[in-house]
Amino acid sequence: MLKNIKRGILSLARLYVKTPFYPHWLEFMDVDKKINILLDALSEEIKKDNQSRLLEIGCGNKTKKQMLHDKLGISSYHGLDYPAWINDNFEASIKQVPFKSSFLGDVLFGRLNYQPDIWGDTHFLPFTNESFDFICHFETMEHVTIIDKAFSEVSRCLKNEGFMFFSMPFVYQEHTNYDISRLTRQGADSLCKKHGLVKIKCFETGFGTTLSQLCNSFLIKHMVGLYQGNKLRVIAGALIASFIFPIINVMCLIINYTWKDPAYANHFFFIFQKKV
Numbered sequence: 001m002l003k004n005i006k007r008g009i010l011s012l013a014r015l016y017v018k019t020p021f022y023p024h025w026l027e028f029m030d031v032d033k034k035i036n037i038l039l040d041a042l043s044e045e046i047k048k049d050n051q052s053r054l055l056e057i058g059c060g061n062k063t064k065k066q067m068l069h070d071k072l073g074i075s076s077y078h079g080l081d082y083p084a085w086i087n088d089n090f091e092a093s094i095k096q097v098p099f100k101s102s103f104l105g106d107v108l109f110g111r112l113n114y115q116p117d118i119w120g121d122t123h124f125l126p127f128t129n130e131s132f133d134f135i136c137h138f139e140t141m142e143h144v145t146i147i148d149k150a151f152s153e154v155s156r157c158l159k160n161e162g163f164m165f166f167s168m169p170f171v172y173q174e175h176t177n178y179d180i181s182r183l184t185r186q187g188a189d190s191l192c193k194k195h196g197l198v199k200i201k202c203f204e205t206g207f208g209t210t211l212s213q214l215c216n217s218f219l220i221k222h223m224v225g226l227y228q229g230n231k232l233r234v235i236a237g238a239l240i241a242s243f244i245f246p247i248i249n250v251m252c253l254i255i256n257y258t259w260k261d262p263a264y265a266n267h268f269f270f271i272f273q274k275k276v
Contacts, residue, residue: 025249027205054076059080060081167268197273
């Protein structure tokens with residue numbers, strides 16, 4: 001009986017995140033759309049090869065593994081993550097939100113189940129030169145201590161004519177204990193050019209997405225009080241904020257169709273190709 005109730009609540013939670021009442025609705029929808037556009041653009045640039053190998057850095061739960069297989073026709077996927085980052089960041093998040101590992105935490109945040117294929121450090125990738133046809137990372141490089149070294153390692157492990165594609169936040173609040181850097185479009189171009197990587201495509205989320213993400217995350221922190229860990233305050237604050245989130249999300253969705261300015265993007269999405 002209890003298991004059925006939990007399943008029912010989780011099913012409702014999955015439906016909830018697809019509605020404007022969910023604070024990150026517009027952000028997640030826009031990011032997913034741009035990742036699909038990026039992969040479609042990349043698939044047009046390549047000849048699908050049954051022997052191609054892909055490395056995802058910062059793979060986490062490997063949620064994009066199947067999509068990468070389907071879109072790019074790769075033969076093998078390798079997911080890498082950094083154990084110290086996961087352990088330290090999880091411990092810090094538990095201190096901020098003590099009930100994160102409870103059932104309520106599962107509903108709000110999803111269950112964390114990190115099972116990378118390889119544990120490793122982006123600064124010293126455990127692979128030989130020119131090992132991969134594709135290397136990707138999503139919302140990862142802002143957490144890397146020496147980003148120049150990381151891109152150097154990516155270039156080393158990427159085959160000539162191979163592709164690196166990635167996303168990272170730009171106008172975004174500080175998050176986690178390892179939020180270290182932001183790259184502009186020009187910054188990404190300059191850094192990649194230094195390591196023999198030439199830009200093929202760049203996409204960005206809309207200005208409305210930036211506004212919704214910043215406003216709603218501010219409300220979550222200060223109105224809902226999520227990071228204070230008081231369950232009653234979280235529930236009461238969430239009920240009140242749930243009437244504000246859809247207004248912000250719908251207004252910002254309209255802004256996305258009205259004003260387009262990459263200088264205020266929430267996320268950037270890049271495709272680079274190694275040219276030696």
